[in-house]
Amino acid sequence: MEYKRLADVYSKLESTTLKLEKTDIVARFLETVEKDELEMVVLLITGRVYPGWSSQELGMSSGLMAKAISKAYGINSKEIEDEWRKLGDLGLVTERYSSKKSQSRIFIKMLTVQKVFDNMRKISGMEGMKSQDRKLDLVSELLSSVSNPLEARYIARTVIGDLRIGVAEGLLRDAIASAFFANVFWKETLEQKVNGDIRLKVMSRSVTGKKIVVDEKLATVLEKKYGEDYDMLKSGNDVVVRQIKKISDDELLKKEPGIDYIFFHDVSIGNETKSRIVSSVEHAFSMTNDFSLVALAAKDGGFTALAKLKMNANHPLKVMLYQKALTIDDAFGIVGKPAAIEYKYDGFRLQVHRTDDTIKLFTRRLEDVTKQFPDVVSVVRENVKARSFILDCEVIGIDMKTGKWLPFQKISRRIKRKYDIDQTVREIPVIINFFDAMMADGKSLIDVPFSERRKHIESVVSEGDGIKVARHIITDDVEKVNDFYKESLSKGNEGIMMKNLSAPYKPGSRVGYGIKIKPTMDNLDLVIVGADYGEGKRVGWLSSFHLACYDSDSGEYLTIGKMGTGIKEKSEEGTSFGELTELLKPYITEEKGKTVAIKPAVVIEVAFEEIQKSTKYSSGFALRFPRLVRLREDRMPEDASTVDEISMVYGAQRGRG
DNA sequence: AGTGCCTGCCC
DNA sequence: ATTCTGC
DNA sequence: GCAGAATGGGCAGGCACT
Numbered sequence A: 001m002e003y004k005r006l007a008d009v010y011s012k013l014e015s016t017t018l019k020l021e022k023t024d025i026v027a028r029f030l031e032t033v034e035k036d037e038l039e040m041v042v043l044l045i046t047g048r049v050y051p052g053w054s055s056q057e058l059g060m061s062s063g064l065m066a067k068a069i070s071k072a073y074g075i076n077s078k079e080i081e082d083e084w085r086k087l088g089d090l091g092l093v094t095e096r097y098s099s100k101k102s103q104s105r106i107f108i109k110m111l112t113v114q115k116v117f118d119n120m121r122k123i124s125g126m127e128g129m130k131s132q133d134r135k136l137d138l139v140s141e142l143l144s145s146v147s148n149p150l151e152a153r154y155i156a157r158t159v160i161g162d163l164r165i166g167v168a169e170g171l172l173r174d175a176i177a178s179a180f181f182a183n184v185f186w187k188e189t190l191e192q193k194v195n196g197d198i199r200l201k202v203m204s205r206s207v208t209g210k211k212i213v214v215d216e217k218l219a220t221v222l223e224k225k226y227g228e229d230y231d232m233l234k235s236g237n238d239v240v241v242r243q244i245k246k247i248s249d250d251e252l253l254k255k256e257p258g259i260d261y262i263f264f265h266d267v268s269i270g271n272e273t274k275s276r277i278v279s280s281v282e283h284a285f286s287m288t289n290d291f292s293l294v295a296l297a298a299k300d301g302g303f304t305a306l307a308k309l310k311m312n313a314n315h316p317l318k319v320m321l322y323q324k325a326l327t328i329d330d331a332f333g334i335v336g337k338p339a340a341i342e343y344k345y346d347g348f349r350l351q352v353h354r355t356d357d358t359i360k361l362f363t364r365r366l367e368d369v370t371k372q373f374p375d376v377v378s379v380v381r382e383n384v385k386a387r388s389f390i391l392d393c394e395v396i397g398i399d400m401k402t403g404k405w406l407p408f409q410k411i412s413r414r415i416k417r418k419y420d421i422d423q424t425v426r427e428i429p430v431i432i433n434f435f436d437a438m439m440a441d442g443k444s445l446i447d448v449p450f451s452e453r454r455k456h457i458e459s460v461v462s463e464g465d466g467i468k469v470a471r472h473i474i475t476d477d478v479e480k481v482n483d484f485y486k487e488s489l490s491k492g493n494e495g496i497m498m499k500n501l502s503a504p505y506k507p508g509s510r511v512g513y514g515i516k517i518k519p520t521m522d523n524l525d526l527v528i529v530g531a532d533y534g535e536g537k538r539v540g541w542l543s544s545f546h547l548a549c550y551d552s553d554s555g556e557y558l559t560i561g562k563m564g565t566g567i568k569e570k571s572e573e574g575t576s577f578g579e580l581t582e583l584l585k586p587y588i589t590e591e592k593g594k595t596v597a598i599k600p601a602v603v604i605e606v607a608f609e610e611i612q613k614s615t616k617y618s619s620g621f622a623l624r625f626p627r628l629v630r631l632r633e634d635r636m637p638e639d640a641s642t643v644d645e646i647s648m649v650y651g652a653q654r655g656r657g
Numbered sequence B: 001a002g003t004g005c006c007t008g009c010c011c
Numbered sequence C: 001a002t003t004c005t006g007c
Numbered sequence D: 001g002c003a004g005a006a007t008g009g010g011c012a013g014g015c016a017c018t
Helices: A003-014 A019-032 A034-045 A062-073 A077-087 A089-105 A113-125 A131-144 A149-160 A169-180 A187-192 A199-206 A216-236 A265-288 A290-307 A328-335 A374-383 A406-417 A421-427 A451-459 A478-490 A577-588 A643-651
Strands: A183-186 A211-215 A238-242 A261-264 A339-344 A348-353 A359-361 A390-395 A430-440 A467-469 A471-475 A493-498 A514-517 A524-533 A542-551 A555-563 A588-592 A595-598 A603-607 A610-611 A619-622 A628-632
Touching: A003 A019, A003 A034, A003 A149, A003 A588, A019 A034, A019 A169, A034 A113, A034 A290, A034 A328, A034 A603, A062 A077, A062 A089, A062 A131, A077 A089, A089 A149, A113 A131, A113 A149, A113 A406, A131 A149, A131 A339, A169 A265, A169 A290, A183 A187, A187 A199, A187 A216, A187 A265, A199 A216, A199 A238, A211 A216, A211 A514, A216 A238, A216 A261, A238 A467, A261 A265, A290 A421, A328 A339, A328 A348, A328 A493, A328 A514, A348 A430, A359 A374, A374 A406, A374 A421, A374 A467, A390 A406, A406 A421, A430 A451, A471 A478, A478 A493, A542 A577, A542 A603, A542 A643, A577 A588, A577 A628, A610 A643, A619 A643
Parallel strands: A183 A261, A211 A238, A211 A261, A430 A467, A555 A619
Antiparallel strands: A339 A471, A339 A493, A348 A359, A348 A390, A390 A430, A493 A514, A524 A542, A524 A595, A524 A603, A542 A555, A588 A595, A603 A628, A610 A619
């Protein structure tokens, strides 16, 4: 397949924000892809060349891409930086230089999807001396063989790992469902207006050569109400009328061979059928984390093949994510009463797998970290009494001297380590706290209620040094939760989790079955002393703001980090990027690429989770998760929080005093 | 050998 | 991680 | 209410440069 075709699809996707339209674009494209190219195309649609669970990386991002542009088109880096700031996206920058060169281009051969894919995979395999140069050559080779600047745009974005086409898991899942299974409609959806006309009429003009099954009850209605349009649909397609109480033969819903469209009379049957298709795709993806496999299975074997993609210890599962609430009452409102309340440990998420002899550990993003935690492997081997399982836990570090739990920063030293692992095992011992179970003795637990999954953990885990079941209570009493919350914080935890007792485990989604509650710190008033221009949807605005506190001794402003969230895009909603940009412009003293220096004048109120020690910023501190609360127009820069105040707050933080 | 910058991934 | 926004 | 796209600090590792 020519890369140009894929680039056109990307471009169409970029030109609409409508999810249904995007889904349709991807689905209609996938329908046309041959089996031997499907794996590659599905990966490239998600902007990758290896599936999410793979540890293969490109080792190339915006920095090296800027160099690649420089090399491929002979442009100096300052000019590239300026264009980058103006266009807000290196993909557009690449496209621009590509189009300037295009007149002199002589086509020998069209660039193929396969070629792009192969070069990207070569890039990810490269290491050692001069490897960066060789990576640049591979990118240059692609850029010089495009037939169209649009292709250059997407080659650059694939290198950066950010396609910006608004397609991620949810949408691709729906698109695969729509591409390889019958498209389901019912009376209301056929009567819905699309571009001014009802959908049935639109379809009668545009759909030809398809196999369409129509509910007998609906057929009568269509003939009576829309006879002319319905006749036109029948004349151009293979329309079969059936009595359909309920589609019991799942395989009928598969395309190739099978049916392309199915029309029901009742909303409920339509919805049920549609969701049966989508959830079978979703389930297959949950099990494999690999849309290439899912798409192939769906195309080839429909429901049967999708159902064969089963949960498998040693293959990581997407983890369930949790929402945030401000108060215990709000949380109860979402998860119901009574609920399970757990400590929210300040560690990192670990998925523990065991098949008979093999234990494997995966992070939240499915990286295999078994090598980094031999201590966890052995404690699991000895203390979990089951042969085959998948469990979810939070790992925290402990201070060798005091026995207290360490803040996340410390344990993070172990996560990506490749060398001196044994030494850090001794220096930073850990405790694993199990809080969920997804598989037991080869059987999936994701559909059993949380309360049962919890019981299962308690039955297989024997607690000991370094291995615990997450501390929890079950209650419907706000006061009891409050006490538990205080207890949790006093141990240095981040807060608490509140969980719905009857909820299933939903891999990969942030549904309201679990809620996290964290305390709020008093906000700081900080001075803006610099900023960066934004990318993508924030192009043209100052988008990230460099913050400083005041040193009353020296009268200087000391930096404490950057902030790029909490700001509104629309000015009606509150303090917006536009407003801040206009406000700060007169104070800009220096510009370099996307970064500007700003004279201290504007004070803002900033919320955060925690103050950390930092070597990067001149105040010696940095904020964990900073976000804008509001402008402080009533404050002068000298009124900002002082470094002494911040130092006091640092010392008084949870579990640290 | 030391340093600085980039990348990817934890939160 | 947090937050905002379109669907 | 969800999915997607913006953005934060800091860690280890790896490459390039001095």
